[in-house]
Amino acid sequence: xxKLLTIIAxxxxxxxxxxxxxxxxxxxxxxxxxxxxxxxIKTLSCDFEQQKNVSILSSVMTSKGKLYYSREARLRWQxxxxxxxxxxxxxxxxxxxxxxxxxxxxxxSNRMFKSISQIIxxxxxxxGVTNTRDFAIKFFNYxxxxxxxxxxxxxxxxxxxxxxxxxxxxxxxxxxxxELHESSGDVTRITMKNKQINKPIDEKIFAVD
Amino acid sequence: MKRFLLSISxxxxxxxxxxxxxxxxxxxxxxxxxxxxxxxxxxxxYRLYVSIQKAELSGICVMARNGETIRGxxxxxxxxxxxxxxxxxxxxxxxxxxxxxxxxxxxxxxGSDMHFLLRAxxxxxxxxxxxxxHGKRIIIVNAEGEAVAECGGTRRYTxxxxxxxxx
Numbered sequence: 001x002x003k004l005l006t007i008i009a010x011x012x013x014x015x016x017x018x019x020x021x022x023x024x025x026x027x028x029x030x031x032x033x034x035x036x037x038x039x040x041i042k043t044l045s046c047d048f049e050q051q052k053n054v055s056i057l058s059s060v061m062t063s064k065g066k067l068y069y070s071r072e073a074r075l076r077w078q079x080x081x082x083x084x085x086x087x088x089x090x091x092x093x094x095x096x097x098x099x100x101x102x103x104x105x106x107x108x109s110n111r112m113f114k115s116i117s118q119i120i121x122x123x124x125x126x127x128g129v130t131n132t133r134d135f136a137i138k139f140f141n142y143x144x145x146x147x148x149x150x151x152x153x154x155x156x157x158x159x160x161x162x163x164x165x166x167x168x169x170x171x172x173x174x175x176x177x178x179e180l181h182e183s184s185g186d187v188t189r190i191t192m193k194n195k196q197i198n199k200p201i202d203e204k205i206f207a208v209d
Numbered sequence: 210m211k212r213f214l215l216s217i218s219x220x221x222x223x224x225x226x227x228x229x230x231x232x233x234x235x236x237x238x239x240x241x242x243x244x245x246x247x248x249x250x251x252x253x254x255y256r257l258y259v260s261i262q263k264a265e266l267s268g269i270c271v272m273a274r275n276g277e278t279i280r281g282x283x284x285x286x287x288x289x290x291x292x293x294x295x296x297x298x299x300x301x302x303x304x305x306x307x308x309x310x311x312x313x314x315x316x317x318x319x320g321s322d323m324h325f326l327l328r329a330x331x332x333x334x335x336x337x338x339x340x341x342x343h344g345k346r347i348i349i350v351n352a353e354g355e356a357v358a359e360c361g362g363t364r365r366y367t368x369x370x371x372x373x374x375x376x
Contacts, residue, residue: 052288056280056295056304057273061254061288062373082371083256083269085286098267098286100258100367116287159308160289180288184305188288 020140027139030146031129037173038126044069044174046195050079055185067192069124074206077120089117093208104208115156123166123178123190135164146170172197251279251327258367266291270368272327279327294320296327322346322360326368329358 022030045068052061065079077087088095094105094113107114115134122128128150129137134157135150146168152158165179174195180188255270268291272281277298283291292306301324303316310316325346335342340349348358355369 050288052284054271054282054284056282056293057271059271059273061269061271061284063286063288079286082254082373083286085267087286098258099256100267101265103265116289182290182305184290184293186282186288186290 022139022141026141030139030148033173034126034129034146034148034168040198041069041125041174042071042198043201044124044195044197045199045201047193048190049193050188050190052188053186067124068201068205069121070201070203070206071125073117073121074203075117075121075124076205087120088206088208089121090206090208095208115154115160119157119164119180123164123175126166126168126173126175128164128166142167144170145176146173254371254373255368256371257283258365260365260367262363269371292316292319294323296324298328298331300324301327318364322358322364322366325360326356326358326366 021027045066048065048067050063050065052063053059054061063079063083064081065077067078068074068076073089073091075087075089077089079085084099086095086097088097089107092107094107094117096103096105105113107117118131118134119128122131128135129139129148131137131150134154135152138149138151140147140149148166148168150164150166152161152164160182161180162183163181165181166175167177167179168174169176174197175192177189177191180190182188252273253271255272257268257270259266259268266285268283268285270281270283272279272294279296280294282293285291290305290307292310293304295302295304301320303310303320303323306316310319325343326348329341329343329348340347345362346358346360348356350356353369355367358366358368360366
């Protein structure tokens with residue numbers, strides 16, 4: 001029994017240590033590394049896998065696709081399986097293409113789409129870690145990841161997420177995965193794979209009109 | 210004032226006072242009535258399109274039947290939840306609604322439409338080879354295998370099962 005309690009105490013200690021937020025100085029240093037890596041990203045393309053845990057059914061939905069990003073704000077977020085859906089962003093314009101139709105939206109007049117676009121771009125290029133206007137931000141150090149936890153302070157975002165986690169590689173300080181936590185307990189985890197940084201991307205794929 | 214007018218317009222939409230409109234489907238399109246087989250499971254993922262007047266939304270509906278109860282969730286393509294639902298055979302209740310849907314009349318309106326979608330074979334509805342009609346609601350399955358439900362003439366729901374590979 002004593003041995004078991006020791007093991008539990010040690011395990012709890014390890015967990016508490018692993019989830020310890022960074023100090024202010026460490027956070028500042030991490031922020032600078034991410035900002036430097038983000039500034040160096042001119043283009044990014046990768047595959048992604050999205051896993052959504054559905055708490056009401058205790059099941060997981062998986063979807064896959066491709067992502068293309070080009071600075072400043074050009075993004076093609078393309079789901080390929082099991083459904084087809086493309087979220088295309090070019091500056092203030094967003095185009096959504098699904099199996100039935102396509103629709104162009106001006107994010108200036110649609111706050112929710114503006115928020116979603118900002119979250120996606122900030123997740124892709126890491127710029128979100130400096131957005132203290134809409135989020136309370138904390139940095140954590142895990143084994144192979146640097147995690148930035150963003151708690152929404154903006155009312156619109158609060159209605160959508162309880163927190164957002166950006167997990168950065170400690171190798172190149174680019175985003176490896178994004179976790180979207182909803183207040184209902186559901187979590188969506190988007191993992192980037194086969195990242196290609198600063199390889200040429202045909203600008204035509206970002207055409208909105 | 211803008212919010213007040215929006216609430217009024219949504220209230221009118223969900224009060225279901227309009228008449229049935231045409232689904233725009235020819236009789237040749239229609240193969241069978243939803244659900245195709247009462248014994249067939251609803252379990253799985255569905256592509257969902259919702260059209261409310263001029264507004265159109267798309268997403269994914271995941272559901273599973275456990276005994277008499279059908280539970281599920283509706284999320285957008287990014288995985289962000291619009292609402293969860295639970296239908297016990299008598300009514301369909303919406304839970305964990307996204308803030309802009311979290312109004313009593315919207316929950317009740319969508320819940321009522323969802324109940325019709327899920328229980329069309331069980332309710333005392335008028336059936337023929339092409340459609341099931343119940344009050345101001347009608348459901349048709351077209352040649353693409355989509356269930357198209359028009360409710361109150363202002364709301365249209367299109368559901369199509371997604372083939373999911375577990376690789």
